[in-house]
Amino acid sequence: MEFLEVIQKRHSVRKFTDQPVGREIIDTIIDIAQSAPSSKNTKSSAFMVIEDPDTLKALSEMRDRGSAFMAGAAAAIVVMGDASKTDLWVENASISATFIQLAATAMDLGSCWVHVNGRPRSKEDASLGTAEDYVKELLGIKDGYRVLCVVALGYEEII
Numbered sequence: 001m002e003f004l005e006v007i008q009k010r011h012s013v014r015k016f017t018d019q020p021v022g023r024e025i026i027d028t029i030i031d032i033a034q035s036a037p038s039s040k041n042t043k044s045s046a047f048m049v050i051e052d053p054d055t056l057k058a059l060s061e062m063r064d065r066g067s068a069f070m071a072g073a074a075a076a077i078v079v080m081g082d083a084s085k086t087d088l089w090v091e092n093a094s095i096s097a098t099f100i101q102l103a104a105t106a107m108d109l110g111s112c113w114v115h116v117n118g119r120p121r122s123k124e125d126a127s128l129g130t131a132e133d134y135v136k137e138l139l140g141i142k143d144g145y146r147v148l149c150v151v152a153l154g155y156e157e158i159i
Helices: 003-009 023-034 053-059 068-072 089-106 131-139
Strands: 045-050 075-082 110-115 145-154
Touching: 003 089, 023 045, 023 075, 023 089, 045 053, 045 089, 053 068, 053 075, 053 131, 068 145, 075 089, 089 110, 089 145, 131 145
Parallel strands: none
Antiparallel strands: 045 075, 075 145, 110 145
């Protein structure tokens, strides 16, 4: 697929078929994300691939709005930044997440960015904490890494 076609075709997908995404496709997407530019070439972005349906379901509960559809995704990529490497981890991780979405489109996958950084779990109940704390605890993400977003992946369900 030509680059401009990828740009024009990319859109947020929130309904997925139950067809699994091959590991080689996910590995290619991660390789592409790792090639994304970063401030002073710090390569501060890190990724975690989630394919387990129970974990995807748990991730879908990170926020009261905007994440429920992740339960139907074939996979998700947690996009993180190493805050100890640079104060520009958000920008670096954002570029990496964009590369993930463009690579997914080029491979005929649907994707959708679910924002984590700075988001509450619930707009009505602050006692539930942040989406980032929930994701870090759920996945055992070590200190120093910050979660920017989770990109849901799968084959788009055409209705």
